[in-house]
Amino acid sequence: MTVPETPLAETAPAKINLHLHVTGRRADGYHLLDSLAAFAGAADALRYQPGGPLALALEGPEAGALEAEPDNLVLRAARLLAEAAGRAPEGRLVLEKHLPVASGIGGGSADAAAALRLLNRAWGLGWGTARLAPLAARLGADVPVCLDSRAARMGGVGELLSAAPALPAAGLVLANPRIPLATPAVFKARRGGFSAAAALPDSWPDAAAMARGLAACGNDLEAAAIGLCPAVAEVLAALRALPGCLLARMSGSGATCFGLFATPAGAARAAGHLPAAWWRWGGGFTAGGQPLYSAAEQPERQPAGA
Numbered sequence: 054m055t056v057p058e059t060p061l062a063e064t065a066p067a068k069i070n071l072h073l074h075v076t077g078r079r080a081d082g083y084h085l086l087d088s089l090a091a092f093a094g095a096a097d098a099l100r101y102q103p104g105g106p107l108a109l110a111l112e113g114p115e116a117g118a119l120e121a122e123p124d125n126l127v128l129r130a131a132r133l134l135a136e137a138a139g140r141a142p143e144g145r146l147v148l149e150k151h152l153p154v155a156s157g158i159g160g161g162s163a164d165a166a167a168a169l170r171l172l173n174r175a176w177g178l179g180w181g182t183a184r185l186a187p188l189a190a191r192l193g194a195d196v197p198v199c200l201d202s203r204a205a206r207m208g209g210v211g212e213l214l215s216a217a218p219a220l221p222a223a224g225l226v227l228a229n230p231r232i233p234l235a236t237p238a239v240f241k242a243r244r245g246g247f248s249a250a251a252a253l254p255d256s257w258p259d260a261a262a263m264a265r266g267l268a269a270c271g272n273d274l275e276a277a278a279i280g281l282c283p284a285v286a287e288v289l290a291a292l293r294a295l296p297g298c299l300l301a302r303m304s305g306s307g308a309t310c311f312g313l314f315a316t317p318a319g320a321a322r323a324a325g326h327l328p329a330a331w332w333r334w335g336g337g338f339t340a341g342g343q344p345l346y347s348a349a350e351q352p353e354r355q356p357a358g359a
């Protein structure tokens with residue numbers, strides 16, 4: 054695996070759908086998607102202590118939303134991996150929950166993928182991504198892209214991954230009105246036909262070019278989400294009103310929306326202007342749990358004349 058971590062801990066970065074086109078529907082009701090997924094510095098964290106039967110403890114600011122869950126995706130991932138490896142599931146996992154639950158940034162999917170990576174190492178399996186990917190797909194449509202947590206183009210129902218455009222140094226603000234939205238309900242409420250896959254370049258030179266390119270795409274679930282949760286429209290308006298916001302759009306099935314900015318530092322400052330009652334975060338993109346660009350490569354200001 055390509056995610057460098059300390060031996061018994063993993064980060065589970067938020068997945069952002071920079072665009073999301075619904076291109077068709079399968080006979081089983083699942084939708085065919087075309088999406089550019091990228092990963093934010095905002096993340097959950099998962100730790101492991103060996104010994105004893107499999108157990109999960111929840112902590113962190115967003116843990117409350119999960120305490121009543123009968124079956125956490127982390128435990129489902131652990132049992133699935135143990136079954137595939139022909140061994141007993143064991144060890145104590147601690148999930149530190151920072152990402153809002155049911156919010157369109159794939160927190161549960163990222164946690165499940167982090168559990169597969171972590172237990173793959175902790176149990177000494179040494180499996181590569183190719184061997185873990187089919188297990189990931191069984192846990193949810195978003196779990197395969199979260200295995201490597203690197204920007205990727207998603208096709209099929211989410212399991213067909215291909216190269217993403219090279220992302221420039223850019224800033225990202227995430228905002229959620231603290232209203233959970235269930236993914237199946239949003240797909241069900243969607244009206245209209247299907248979209249073509251987006252035409253994207255191999256790379257964008259800077260955040261402004263990326264915002265212009267993404268403006269030609271959309272999120273086909275946005276209108277349905279606003280119908281179910283009108284606060285999504287308020288979040289989008291608030292992001293667009295932030296100084297320096299280059300583009301604002303909903304991620305996944307919502308209700309989290311993102312704003313693109315020139316730099317991570319500018320995004321972090323802008324996030325502070327959003328209502329304190331919302332979940333809000335500002336920073337940059339990551340790949341495999343590491344910042345995409347070093348601080349030195351992230352100019353605070355655009356060069357003169359840019």
Ligand SMILES: C[C@@](CO)(OP(=O)(O)O)[C@H](O)COP(=O)(O)OP(=O)(O)OC[C@H]1O[C@@H](n2ccc(N)nc2=O)[C@H](O)[C@@H]1O
Nearest residue numbers: 082083084157158159193194195210236237240305306307
């Ligand atoms: C919409 C997306 C876009 O990345 O993100 P989120 O809003 O969840 O973050 C994903 O496709 C969500 O993936 P995930 O949350 O793993 O979905 P799953 O658990 O597999 O499916 C939940 C339900 O969503 C619907 N679903 C999901 C994926 C898909 N391609 N078509 C669908 O119609 C189905 O009704 C399914 O029963």
Ligand SMILES: Nc1ncnc2c1ncn2[C@@H]1O[C@H](COP(=O)(O)OP(=O)(O)O)[C@@H](O)[C@H]1O
Nearest residue numbers: 125126153154155156157158159160161162164
């Ligand atoms: N570790 C987990 N984190 C978040 N949600 C989880 C987890 N385990 C199970 N779930 C369930 O998965 C559903 C989708 O969660 P999540 O991945 O946060 O949504 P989304 O993909 O819309 O961001 C939640 O409503 C919850 O019932």
